[in-house]
Every structure is written in structure tokens, then in C-alpha cells.
Amino acid sequence: MDITVCIGSSCHLKGSRAVVERLEQLILDGGWKQKVALSGSFCMxxxxxxxxVRVDGAYHSLTPETTEQFFLQTILPRLLSGTSL
Ligand code: FES
Structure with a gap:
């Protein structure tokens, strides 16, 4: 699964760094490092x-506060079912 977080200036001001850090931690904690390619991108x-945040080609809008919920509701089920588009 490819997860790309925008690190352009507007998203940076909204907390993209914190979003990246939370995603990194959630991926690491869950042992998903081999299944997820997390990267950064300029303005999307x-x-x-x-x-x-782009997940397998689809755009989503996150905040640092919603990142964990997004991971649990959207990313984790796909990882568990093995259906990464
Ligand atoms: S800076 Fe993130 S979409 Fe433009």
C-alpha cells in the first residue's frame, strides 16, 4: 500500500509533519512496515x-487529530484483508 502525505506549504501549516509522525508510529506499532510505503509529496x-493524504491513488483530508481514526477505519481494514488497490 502506498501512502503519500503532502508536505507542501499549506499542508505543512496544517500539521503534515505530525500526520507523518503519527502514521509512521501506527505503521511501526502494527508491524506493517513491509506492507506500507509511506512517502512525502509536494503540493497535491x-x-x-x-x-x-493519498492512499493508493485516492485523496483524503486529515488533521493530526484525525490521523489515528483514519488509520484504524480506512487503512487497517485494507491491510488486514490484503486488499490494497
Ligand atoms: S500544499 Fe498540500 S495540497 Fe497543496
């Missing part, structure tokens, strides 16, 4: 929303 053209 979605600045009006929150911190932009």
Missing part, C-alpha cells in the same frame, strides 16, 4: 482541504 493541488 488540494490545499483547500486539510492535510492531503
Amino acid at each position: 493541488g488540494q490545499c483547500q482541504t486539510g492535510v492531503s
